[in-house]
Amino acid sequence: MKTKQFNTKFFVELALMIAIIIIMSFTPLGYIRLPGLSITFLTVPVAVGAIVLGPIGGLICGAAFGLTSFYQALTGGSAFTAALLGINPLGTVFLTIIPRVLEGLLTGLIFKALHNNKKIQKISYYIAAFCCPVLNTLLFMSSLVVIFYHTEYIQGMVTKFGATNPFLFVVAFVGIQGVIEAGVCFVIASIISRVLYPIVKKDQIPVTTKS
Numbered sequence: 001m002k003t004k005q006f007n008t009k010f011f012v013e014l015a016l017m018i019a020i021i022i023i024m025s026f027t028p029l030g031y032i033r034l035p036g037l038s039i040t041f042l043t044v045p046v047a048v049g050a051i052v053l054g055p056i057g058g059l060i061c062g063a064a065f066g067l068t069s070f071y072q073a074l075t076g077g078s079a080f081t082a083a084l085l086g087i088n089p090l091g092t093v094f095l096t097i098i099p100r101v102l103e104g105l106l107t108g109l110i111f112k113a114l115h116n117n118k119k120i121q122k123i124s125y126y127i128a129a130f131c132c133p134v135l136n137t138l139l140f141m142s143s144l145v146v147i148f149y150h151t152e153y154i155q156g157m158v159t160k161f162g163a164t165n166p167f168l169f170v171v172a173f174v175g176i177q178g179v180i181e182a183g184v185c186f187v188i189a190s191i192i193s194r195v196l197y198p199i200v201k202k203d204q205i206p207v208t209t210k211s
Helices: 008-025 043-075 079-087 089-115 121-148 152-161 166-202
Strands: 002-004 207-209
Touching: 008 043, 043 079, 043 089, 043 121, 043 166, 079 089, 079 152, 089 121, 121 152, 121 166, 152 166
Parallel strands: none
Antiparallel strands: 002 207
16 A cells, blocks of 8 residues: 655645745734844744644744744844844754744644544644644743853843743743734634645545555
């Protein structure tokens, strides 16, 4: 038995998701710029890609998100990551890319595991859509703390917020923007993915041939 798992249609759909991520990255659709962390809505196409195209699709969409984020650091599009780039270039590469790759991969794995359970299949879209921005925040901020917390730049922010430990710094730094990101992704990504999933999967049923 031979199974055709990835076909031309899959790669076309993946390319479309990547194009959406790139377009959003360089327009107001992708970010609301703030002095510190910006509010990003790029978790929406990453979540949709992870749900509709699976863990590999989510990983690649997350990588696209991460690469555009690193480009923003290189070009000064994000003042925050640009400042971090000047402090630790390799650390900034890791910070901007790896958490986003893991975010997409893990969202796809979470959805796949939940969707295979018929008892919770209907809510698997909503759980995965919520997990994507939460993972983005947790993985990004964890990496930020591990790599940059003791730098003068971040310690200046720690003092400004009056945070006495890394956890309080993360809470103060993320603040309401994390709630906004999670809420927007939860609503939009779950609706879009639930509509698209049966349409996409209908044409991606594995093709089997007897040998």
